[in-house]
Amino acid sequence: EVQLVESGGGLVQPGRSLKLSCAASGFTFSNYYMAWVRQAPTKGLEWVASITNSGGSTYYRDSVKGRFTISRDNAKSTLYLQMDSLRSEDTATYYCTRGGMVLLDWGQGVMVTVSS
Amino acid sequence: IQLTQSPSLLSASVGDRVTLSCKGSQNINNYLAWYQQKLGEAPKLLIYNTNSLQTGIPSRFSGSGSGTDYTLTISSLQPEDVATYFCYQYNNGLTFGSGTKLEIK
Numbered sequence: 762e763v764q765l766v767e768s769g770g771g772l773v774q775p776g777r778s779l780k781l782s783c784a785a786s787g788f789t790f791s792n793y794y795m796a797w798v799r800q801a802p803t804k805g806l807e808w809v810a811s812i813t814n815s816g817g818s819t820y821y822r823d824s825v826k827g828r829f830t831i832s833r834d835n836a837k838s839t840l841y842l843q844m845d846s847l848r849s850e851d852t853a854t855y856y857c858t859r860g861g862m863v864l865l866d867w868g869q870g871v872m873v874t875v876s877s
Numbered sequence: 878i879q880l881t882q883s884p885s886l887l888s889a890s891v892g893d894r895v896t897l898s899c900k901g902s903q904n905i906n907n908y909l910a911w912y913q914q915k916l917g918e919a920p921k922l923l924i925y926n927t928n929s930l931q932t933g934i935p936s937r938f939s940g941s942g943s944g945t946d947y948t949l950t951i952s953s954l955q956p957e958d959v960a961t962y963f964c965y966q967y968n969n970g971l972t973f974g975s976g977t978k979l980e981i982k
Contacts, residue, residue, distance in 0.1 A: 796971075806912075806920065806963055808971040856919055862967040863910055863926075867919040 763787040765857045765868030772874045773847055783840040783857030783868055790838035791815075794861025797831060797842050799853035800870075807853075810842065811861060824850075847875045878903050878966050880974035888982045895951040897977045899964030904944055908968035911940055911949045914976075915960045923962075924949065956981060 769781040781797070796811040810831040811820045819831050830843040840857055854870040879902040889895050899909065907927040912920040922931045924940035927947060937952040951958055959981055964974040 805975045806965075806973040808973070811971070862908070862971075863922065864912075864920075864965070865922055865931075867921070869919050 763859060763866045765859065765866060767855065767857050767868045767871035770855065770871035770873045772876065774877050775848060775875055777847055778843070778845045779847060779873060780844070781842040781855055781857075781871060781873070783842075785838045785840065785857075785859070788859065790833075791835040793859050795831075795833060795840045796858045796860065796864060797840075798856045798858055798864065798867075799851075799873075800856070801850075801853040804853075809855070812840070813861070844873070847873075849875050851875050878905065878969050878972055880964055880966055880972055882962075882964055882974035882977050884977060885975070886978045886980070888980045889954050890982045891954055891956060893954045895954050895958075895979065897949040897962055897964075897979070899942075899947045899949070899974050901945040901947075901966060903969070905947070905966045905968045907943060908966055909940070909942065909947045910965045910967070911938075912963045912965060912973075913958075913960045914963065920963065954979075954981070 764786045766784045773779050797809040812831045816833045828846045832841045852875045856870045857868040858864040859866040881900045883898045909927050911924040914920040923934050928940045939950050941948050961976045961978045963976045
């Protein structure tokens with residue numbers, strides 16, 4: 762059974778940093794592209810970033826380019842999202858997803874609140 | 878590519894045939910998926926590549942469409958289908974529609 766378990770969320774002040782982790786199990790992690798998708802409270806879904814299976818290439822939505830960094834450790838089957846210079850509009854539940862184009866499986870999500 | 882879903886809210890009776898619409902701002906080339914999100918849960922993949930049913934999804938769910946216009950159909954609505962449904966395109970970038978909230982009448 763595929764499991765994706767996010768951690769690292771919380772309350773953070775604007776301009777500060779936070780690093781999310783996603784522990785994967787139930788599949789060969791190194792074979793799959795991975796992505797982060799977020800959902801602001803009572804809003805729709807928004808793709809944030811993706812990474813190839815090797816970690817050699819990364820992709821970001823424009824609003825987080827230069828502030829967020831997606832990475833992975835295939836030896837630990839773990840996906841990361843380093844979020845710097847956080848803004849109030851980054852407040853959302855962040856989901857870890859398996860897949861590059863079609864997002865096959867999703868974690869339960871972790872809440873990030875950016876507020877002073 | 879922007880996706881417009883309609884209606885935003887749909888109320889139907891158990892057993893009804895339900896149709897949800899998703900329209901793209903440009904050609905999606907059938908790279909269209911549908912997700913179901915129940916209250917307080919993560920989204921779940923239902924359909925990919927317009928009409929391919931994901932493993933484990935009941936056969937009452939089906940997808941169709943081409944070009945810019947796509948449809949998710951539930952052939953016989955069940956109480957457990959209450960959820961918000963999002964379409965998602967992966968033809969040019971990755972974008973989601975704003976969702977259709979499905980309720981039982």
